[in-house]
Amino acid sequence: MSQQGLDEVLIEGLEVDATIGVYDWEQDIQQKLIIDLTLAWDCQRAGQSDSIDDALDYAAVSQAVERWIQAKPRALIETVAEGIAELLFKDFGVNEVQVKVSKPGAVPTANNVAVKIQRTRVDGPFG
């Protein structure tokens, strides 16, 4: 995925309960979303310094994503994916992201439904 380098930080299978859906009844319940993130990040500095200050802190990212999703109800999983990409650009200095948002309970006859987007920050060095 990464254009700027080969390194990536991954967060896989982050489960977040959310108010999400296009139908009225979905605004009264919580449904599980599963978030998978691939984040372009130069890991070399952190690997050499052994300092969290040089790393993209996957724990902090996970917490921020969960908070953003739970901050208010939304209709579409596309909106969740775009919002997460914006959050990562704005608050974590990431320049390139792949965001997959799964809603596994949405279609009873399917194992999973999801959207996956790839975005590059427009005001970043590669945008």
Ligand SMILES: Nc1nc2c(c(=O)[nH]1)N=C([C@H](O)[C@@H](O)CO)CN2
């Ligand atoms: N492309 C999408 N299609 C649908 C969405 C969505 O978020 N993106 N959502 C719904 C409903 O909320 C559905 O999940 C309820 O079962 C339908 N299609």
